[in-house]
Amino acid sequence: MSSLLTTTCTVCGSVEVPVERAVLRVGAEAGDSVCVMRCPDCGRRIERVANELMADALLLLGISVSSWAGPRPTEVSAPIDGAEVEQFRQIIGHEPDPLRWL
Ligand SMILES: [Zn+2]
DSSP states (O other): OOOEEEEEETTTEEEEEEGGGOEEEEOSSTTOEEEEEEOTTTOOEEEEEEOHHHHHHHHHTTOEEEEOOSSOOSOOBOOOOHHHHHHHHHHTTTOSOGGGGO
16 A cells, blocks of 8 residues: 655645655754655655654655755755644554654
């Protein structure tokens, strides 16, 4: 079963990206993770800052993880908002305490 990440493409609006097609890039410092996806409709690159909660949720969904390679990109779109966090919470609703996996 493939989990879908709901995010916003600047061209297509709300899109669903299979978690297999997303990568969590983890920075050197806590709270510095970015979820990198590609729009399934137009192929545009989508980058969203993932806070600690989001990163945990994404890891639970089986997202691939990579470290920062090269200089940090200068343009990162707005942080994932509360509605998206809520969607992830629904996805992982069967897991009451994600942190126990850490
Ligand atoms: Zn798009």
